[in-house]
Amino acid sequence: MKAEPRYWAVVPAAGIGTRMGSDVPKxxxxxxxxxxxxxxxQALLKHPKIVKVIVAIADSDHWWANTSASRHSRVQRVLGGTERADSVLNGLLSLQGDADADDWVLVHDAARPCLHRTDLENLIETLRHHAVGGLLGYPLSDTIKRVNDQASVLETLPREQLWRAFTPQMFRYGALQAALECARSSALQVTDEASAIELAGLIPQLVEGRSDNIKITRPEDLELAHFYLNQHSRDQE
Known part of the structure; x- marks a missing residue:
């Protein structure tokens, strides 16, 4: 009898985040x-199904060693790459010999601190029998404008089929590794794991999550994340 797929996580954390205007990576x-x-x-480590979390860190990183997460028994550090996709692929390669091709890998942004436990559980349960996998997201509600280099509006885009892509993004280990390796060998730029899967001819599934699963990109995002985390704590009381 074939064993149930296991769940692993990879967190690319080698980025600098220049838009924050800080000497410290976001x-x-x-x-x-x-x-x-x-x-x-913490959101990943609290889930009982996740066997291990791989964190991809820049070689010059001197902050990681001072975090409590760096000493967690289920966290493993690997060397990050120049681009996000390189860091994720390094994380996947570190799992060779441990992860099976049909196992699940959840890739989560290091700067996305407000992942709610219900979203993580819903993602895993919704996709557990899916052939490919998918990602958390949220339908766009704002009017979307396409602009030129001078920020002059060129057109208004229909938003009915547009979603914001969040993380975690959850895909089969073998398929994700092959997709990222193919994108690298073809010199194709991928900004998230789903785009690599799409380029491989596969179709990810979007799972609607909470809109408060924000990514820290600008200084004002920290205040908003502070509010959301406090709200999460009250929800769990």
Missing amino acids: QYLLLNNRPVIEHAL
Whole structure:
């Protein structure tokens, strides 16, 4: 009898995040007295099905060792890459010999600290029998404009079929590794795991999540994340 697929997580954390205007990478900025990355990892580590979390860190990173997550028994550090896809692929390669091709890998942003436990559970349960996998997302509600280099509006885009792509993004281990390796060998730019899967000719499934699963990109995002995390704490009381 074939064993049930296991669940692994990869967190690319080698980025700098220049839009924050800080000397400290955004994943290490303090949020509720803890680095942002610790909040992102906590959501994954609290889920009983996730066997291990691989964190891809830049070679020059001197902040990671000071986090409590760096000493967690289910967290493993690997060397990150120049691009997000390189970091994720390094994480996947570190699982060779442990993960099976049909196992699930959840890739989560290090700067996305407000993942709610219900969203994580819903993603896993919705996709557990899916052939390919998918990602959390949220339908766009704003009017979308396409602009030129001078920010002059060129057109208004229909939003009915447009979603914001969140993380985690959850795909079969073998398929995701092959898709990322193919994108790299073809010099194709991929900004998330779903785009690599799409380029491989596969169709990811979108799973609607909460709109408060924000990514820390600009200074004002920290205040918003602070509000959301406090709201989550009250929800769980």
